[in-house]
Amino acid sequence: MLSSLPEAVAILLSLEGLLVLVVGTILGIILGAMPGIGSTVAVAIVLPFTLTMSQAPAIILLLAVYAGSVYGGSIAAILINTPGTPQSAATCLDGYPMAQRGEAGLALGWATVASVIGGLVSAVVLIFAAPQLAAFALEFGPIETFALILLGMTCIVSVSTGSVVKGLMAGMIGIFLSTVGGDPILGEMRFTFGNWQLFAGFNLLAVVIGVFALSEVFMRASTKQSTVSELVSFNGIVLPSLSMWKGRFKNLAKSVAIGNVIGVLPGTGAATAAFVSYAEGRRSSPNGDGFGKGEPDGIVASEAANNAVTGGALVPTMALGIPGDAITAVMLATLTLHGITPGPKLVEDNPVLIATIFSGFFVINLLLLPLGMLLSRVAAPILRVREAFMMTAIVILCAVGIYFVRGNVFDLLVMGGAGFIGFLLRRQGFPMAPLVIGMVLGPTLELTLRQGLILTDGNFLAFFTGHPIALVLGITAVAALLLPVVRSLQKRGTA
Amino acid sequence: MQRFVSERILVQVGLLIVAVALFASTFGQSFSSSDLAQSPMFFPRIILVLWIGLGVISLIQSFKSDEKTRQIASWPRIGIVLVAALIYTNLIGSEGFFIPSVGFAVISLLAFGIRNPILVLLFAVLVPGSLVLLFNHTLGMPLPTSRFSYFF
Incomplete structure (x- = not known):
C-alpha cells in the first residue's frame, strides 16, 4: 500500500480531490451540527451527489461527511445543549455548563482539539490495522468467514441498547429481510409472492434511510416540539493552551484508545464509545469530581472517543466487509454502489484506491481543526433553524437520495414502509442498528453456512473441530452472547 | 385488561403473527433441491424459528413489564x-x-x-x-x- 502513496497523494491534490475534501468536511460539520440529522442521515443526504463521481473522490466525500458530522455534533451540544448527533450526547454534560459560564469558545476549543487528535490517531490505526487484518483474513475459507460473521452478529446484540431480546429480534428481522429475493446458491426466488420488484431483494439503503431518517421524522412529529435552549454568547473558538493540558493527557490517551477499540467492535458505534469513555474519565481523572459541572476532561473524554471511533469502525468495514455501526453499514452499501467490494481482497486488489481513501481520511481529520474554527461561527445561527423545516427537508432529500441509488421508484415505497415500521418498532424500544447490520451480514452468513455444510457433508460440528480459527471465533461469539446474561444475573445477585 | 391491549402488546403480537405466517409459507413451495444445505428455505427457516422464539420471549417480558410506551404528544x-x-x-x-x-x-x-x-x-x-x-x-x-x- 505504501508504494501506492505517491499516486494517492496526486489524486488528493487534484482539484477534484481537494474540493471533495474541503466541501465534504464543511458539509459534514454543518449537517452534524443540526440536531436531528445525525451522521447516518448526513451521509445519506450526500450520497446521490457522489453517483456522478469516480470511486476515490466519492468515497472520500462520504468519509469527510462522516468524520465532519461526528465533530459537528459537538457544536450543538455545547451551544444549545442539544446533541447534533447521538454520539455527542455526553458532550452536553460538561460542554453546556461551560458555555453557560461564558466559556463556550473554550469548550468548543477543547472539543475541537480532542476530536482532531482522536480522529488522527484513528486514521493511523486504520492505515496500519486494516491491511494486516485483511491479510490475515485472506486465509479464511467459508467456515472461518461464517464464524467471523457469527461473532459480528453476537457483538451487535450484546451491545444492543435496552432489551437484548429486542436487539436479537431486530437482528433476525434484518437477516430475514436479506433473504428476500434470489437464493444465493440456486437463484430460486424466495418470499417474493409473485412481485417481480422483489426479485432483487430489498434495497439496503432504502431500508436504512427508512428506519433511521424517516422514522426519526415520525418520532419528532409524535413528541412534543422541542424547545431549543437559548443560544449562549459565543465569539469563536478559543484553543486551550499547552499549560491547560497539564494533567489531562492521560485522560485524552485513554479516551482515544477506548474509541479505537470500541470502533473496531462491530455494532457498537460512537455513542457507546463516548459514554464508556466519559464514565472511565469520571472514574480515573483527577478532575473526576467536576464531571457534569463543566469540566473540560468530560468534553475531552467524550469527543476524543467518538471521533476515534470513525477510523476504528472503518477497519472491519474495509478489511472484512463487516460494518462497525449503522453509518459504516451505509458506507458499505455505498462502496458496493461504486463497484467496490469491501473485504480481504480489497486491499490487495485496489492498493491505489485504498491508499487514497486512507490518506484522505487522515487529511480530513487534519482539516477538522481549521474548518471547525471557521465554521463554528457560521454553524451557530444554523442551530436556530426550526425543526419543521429541517424535518421536511430531510424527507425530500432522502427521497432524492434513494431514487438515485437504483433509479427505481419501488425503493421509495420500501423507504416509506421501512420508515413506518421503524417508527412502530422504535416506539417499543427495538434498536435499529442490529436490524441494519443483520441485513448487511445476512447474505454472507447464509452463503458461508451453506457452503460450509456442503464442504462438511452437513456436519455442523465439523465447522469447529477441524478449523481452529473458526473454533476460537465461535467460542468468542458464544462468550459475547453470554456476557449480557451473566451481567444481568450478577446485577440480580447484588440487588 | 389494559395490559393486554396496549400498543406494545399489539406490535409484539403483530410481529409474531408475521413471523409465523412467513414460516408457514416456506412449506407450501416446491424447489429444485430439498437437500439440507441446498434448500433455499433452509436458512430462512432457521432465522424465522429464532424470530418466533424471541418474539414469544419478548411478548412474555412485555406482559410482565409495567413499562409504558412513550405518549404521543399530538x-x-x-x-x-x-x-x-x-x-x-x-x-x-x-x-x-x-x-x-x-x-x-x-x-x-x-x-x-x-x-x-x-x-x-x-x-x-x-x-x-x-x-x-x-x-x-x-x-x-x-x-x-x-x-x-x-x-x-
Whole structure:
C-alpha cells in the first residue's frame, strides 16, 4: 500500500480531490451540527451527489461527511445543549455548563482539539490495522468467514441498547429481510409472492434511510416540539493552551484508545464509545469530581472517543466487509454502489484506491481543526433553524437520495414502509442498528453456512473441530452472547 | 385488561403473527433441491424459528413489564405527517418529483406548526425547485417527471 502513496497523494491534490475534501468536511460539520440529522442521515443526504463521481473522490466525500458530522455534533451540544448527533450526547454534560459560564469558545476549543487528535490517531490505526487484518483474513475459507460473521452478529446484540431480546429480534428481522429475493446458491426466488420488484431483494439503503431518517421524522412529529435552549454568547473558538493540558493527557490517551477499540467492535458505534469513555474519565481523572459541572476532561473524554471511533469502525468495514455501526453499514452499501467490494481482497486488489481513501481520511481529520474554527461561527445561527423545516427537508432529500441509488421508484415505497415500521418498532424500544447490520451480514452468513455444510457433508460440528480459527471465533461469539446474561444475573445477585 | 391491549402488546403480537405466517409459507413451495444445505428455505427457516422464539420471549417480558410506551404528544400531527410521507413516497413514481414534493412540504410544514403562508410557500417551492434545477440541469441526473413536465 505504501508504494501506492505517491499516486494517492496526486489524486488528493487534484482539484477534484481537494474540493471533495474541503466541501465534504464543511458539509459534514454543518449537517452534524443540526440536531436531528445525525451522521447516518448526513451521509445519506450526500450520497446521490457522489453517483456522478469516480470511486476515490466519492468515497472520500462520504468519509469527510462522516468524520465532519461526528465533530459537528459537538457544536450543538455545547451551544444549545442539544446533541447534533447521538454520539455527542455526553458532550452536553460538561460542554453546556461551560458555555453557560461564558466559556463556550473554550469548550468548543477543547472539543475541537480532542476530536482532531482522536480522529488522527484513528486514521493511523486504520492505515496500519486494516491491511494486516485483511491479510490475515485472506486465509479464511467459508467456515472461518461464517464464524467471523457469527461473532459480528453476537457483538451487535450484546451491545444492543435496552432489551437484548429486542436487539436479537431486530437482528433476525434484518437477516430475514436479506433473504428476500434470489437464493444465493440456486437463484430460486424466495418470499417474493409473485412481485417481480422483489426479485432483487430489498434495497439496503432504502431500508436504512427508512428506519433511521424517516422514522426519526415520525418520532419528532409524535413528541412534543422541542424547545431549543437559548443560544449562549459565543465569539469563536478559543484553543486551550499547552499549560491547560497539564494533567489531562492521560485522560485524552485513554479516551482515544477506548474509541479505537470500541470502533473496531462491530455494532457498537460512537455513542457507546463516548459514554464508556466519559464514565472511565469520571472514574480515573483527577478532575473526576467536576464531571457534569463543566469540566473540560468530560468534553475531552467524550469527543476524543467518538471521533476515534470513525477510523476504528472503518477497519472491519474495509478489511472484512463487516460494518462497525449503522453509518459504516451505509458506507458499505455505498462502496458496493461504486463497484467496490469491501473485504480481504480489497486491499490487495485496489492498493491505489485504498491508499487514497486512507490518506484522505487522515487529511480530513487534519482539516477538522481549521474548518471547525471557521465554521463554528457560521454553524451557530444554523442551530436556530426550526425543526419543521429541517424535518421536511430531510424527507425530500432522502427521497432524492434513494431514487438515485437504483433509479427505481419501488425503493421509495420500501423507504416509506421501512420508515413506518421503524417508527412502530422504535416506539417499543427495538434498536435499529442490529436490524441494519443483520441485513448487511445476512447474505454472507447464509452463503458461508451453506457452503460450509456442503464442504462438511452437513456436519455442523465439523465447522469447529477441524478449523481452529473458526473454533476460537465461535467460542468468542458464544462468550459475547453470554456476557449480557451473566451481567444481568450478577446485577440480580447484588440487588 | 389494559395490559393486554396496549400498543406494545399489539406490535409484539403483530410481529409474531408475521413471523409465523412467513414460516408457514416456506412449506407450501416446491424447489429444485430439498437437500439440507441446498434448500433455499433452509436458512430462512432457521432465522424465522429464532424470530418466533424471541418474539414469544419478548411478548412474555412485555406482559410482565409495567413499562409504558412513550405518549404521543399530538395524534393529528403524527397522523398527518405519517400519511403525507407515505402518500408522497407513493406518488413520486406517477406524478414526478416536483409536484408531490411541493404538496408534501406544504402539509408537513403546516403540521409542524408553521403558520406563515409566505414562508411555507417559499420553502415548499424553493427546496424541490432547487433540487430539480441541480439534478436535472446541472448534474444531468433527471428526477422522476410527471405528465405535466411536457409543458415546461
